[in-house]
Structures are given as structure tokens and as C-alpha cells.
Amino acid sequence: MIEKLPVFISITFGLITLITLWLFYNLLKKSTVEKIANPVCITLIIWLVLQAVLTLKGFYNTNTTVLPPKIMLFGILPAIFVIILLFATPKGRRFIDALPLKDITYLNTIRLPIEIVLFYLFLNKAVPQLMTFEGRNFDIISGITAPFIAYFGFTKQMLSRKLISGWNFVCLILLINIVANALLSAPLAFQQFAFNQPNIAILNFPFSWLPTFLVPIVLFGHLVSIRQLLIAR
Known part of the structure; x- marks a missing residue:
């Protein structure tokens, strides 16, 4: 746990994680x-x-100086491996x-409230400014535009699949950008920024759920969307 961090920040982030899990569960229930x-x-x-x-x-x-970092070896890479396995097998x-x-x-x-939490973490010296929308993190754009793309793209069918594919690619780049900056600003062996x-934050509870659960879920969603849209074309 991060000392002196206001409790409401941790509770809010925990709720975001649980809501994401619930949304993903409902998504599965609606599928075939x-x-x-x-x-x-x-x-x-x-x-x-x-x-x-x-x-x-x-x-x-x-032991944050070990290579590979423990959060990558036991938190991030297993999630990435599962995603690769899903795309690599017929089932x-x-x-x-x-x-x-x-x-x-x-x-x-969900990326919108995550960005707000990151901003409060910055104000409480748990993440650098570059991880917020005041710095190098433009991922908030994905969270703001997502409901409009979903509604006008799929409910109203007013947007072309090419445009929706483009949106997914742009949001994927924004995600990769913040992930790279988050890892390179963490106190790990390869830290490059924000000394x-x-x-x-990502090394403390509950914020370790960001790189080990929330980011993989969002990454998986973009890859699934891009695959389905390309197949449809």
C-alpha cells in the first residue's frame, strides 16, 4: 500500500477494476x-x-533491479501469453x-475514470506527470470517444468499418504509448524517466491491477475488434 495516499483513490480504482470485470462477464454472456x-x-x-x-x-x-522485473514476469507476461495463445489456436x-x-x-x-485516478495519483506523488493527460498520456481520448463509436458505429450503424478500424488502431497506439511510459518511469532496472x-503505483495494491488486468483486457479488446473488422472486410 502507498503511505499517506487518500483512501478514496484506492477504493475508486478497486471499483473500476470490479466494474471492468463485470462488463467483461456481461460481454461474454451476450456472445455465442x-x-x-x-x-x-x-x-x-x-x-x-x-x-x-x-x-x-x-x-x-x-528487488526491483532484477531482470526481468518481477511484475513483468509474474503479472504482465502471463496475461500477454494468454492473449497470444487465444489468437494462435483455432479454439x-x-x-x-x-x-x-x-x-x-x-x-x-473505463479508460476515462482510469485517467482521472492517474491524475489524483500524480497529485499524491505516486506517478509522474507524464503518465497523466497533462503529460504524455492521451489515452483519455479513447475513453471519451468509446461510447460514441459504439453507439453510432454499431447501434445506429452510421460509421464505416474502416473508420471504426482506424479508431481501434489509434487507441491501440495510445495504449502502447502510455504502457511504455509507465514501465520506463517505474523504479525498475530499465527506468528512463521521472527519477x-x-x-x-503499479508496484502497490490495488494499482498493480492496472498492468496485470486492466491493460491486458483493453489490449485484448482492440486486437479482437481489429481482427473481426478486418475479417468482415
Whole structure:
């Protein structure tokens, strides 16, 4: 836990994480693979609990100079591996192609409150300014535009698939940008930025859920959307 951090910031972030899990569960329930919604949700809950235990035990916050960093080895890379596995296997691709695009797009709305939490973390010296919308982080654009893309693109069908694909590519670039800056400003072996006010948040509970759960979910959503839109073309 981060000392002297106002409790409402941690509670808000925890609620954002739980809401994201609930939205993803409902997304699965609306798909043609709804029978696996419960097992997937249970697996994700176990993953969140595991990450919470590791973080609360200080596992990610000690020996931060080792390579690869422990949060990457035990938190980020396993999630990336699962995504790769889904795209690389026939069963995984069938699962991917069964997910509803509109709901995946709406899911990106969570990026707006995440950006607000990051700003409060900056004010409390838990992340550098470059991780906020006042710095190098423009990911808030994705959160603001997501409901409009979902509504006008899929409910009203007023937007072309080419435009929606373009939006996904742009938002994916914005996501990669902030992830790169977040990792390079964290007090890890390869830190490059923000030595005066490093990104300590992702090594502490509950904010370790950002790189180990929220970012992989958003990344997965963009990759699924791009695949489905390209196949449709």
C-alpha cells in the first residue's frame, strides 16, 4: 500500500477494476460462447486475487533491479501469453470471433475514470506527470470517444468499418504509448524517466491491477475488434 495516499483513490480504482470485470462477464454472456462466461470470470477473479496477494506481500516492491522485473514476469507476461495463445489456436480464434464488437467498444469507456485516478495519483506523488493527460498520456481520448463509436458505429450503424478500424488502431497506439511510459518511469532496472517522482503505483495494491488486468483486457479488446473488422472486410 502507498503511505499517506487518500483512501478514496484506492477504493475508486478497486471499483473500476470490479466494474471492468463485470462488463467483461456481461460481454461474454451476450456472445455465442456464453457457456464459458462463468469459468472465464472465475479464472479472472483468481488472477486478481493472486495479483492482490503478491502485491500486498510486497513481492513486486522488493528487488526491483532484477531482470526481468518481477511484475513483468509474474503479472504482465502471463496475461500477454494468454492473449497470444487465444489468437494462435483455432479454439481461441473461435472464441475471439464470437465476442460482440459493440460491447467490446463500450468497454473502453473505463479508460476515462482510469485517467482521472492517474491524475489524483500524480497529485499524491505516486506517478509522474507524464503518465497523466497533462503529460504524455492521451489515452483519455479513447475513453471519451468509446461510447460514441459504439453507439453510432454499431447501434445506429452510421460509421464505416474502416473508420471504426482506424479508431481501434489509434487507441491501440495510445495504449502502447502510455504502457511504455509507465514501465520506463517505474523504479525498475530499465527506468528512463521521472527519477524525481517515479511510477511507484503499479508496484502497490490495488494499482498493480492496472498492468496485470486492466491493460491486458483493453489490449485484448482492440486486437479482437481489429481482427473481426478486418475479417468482415
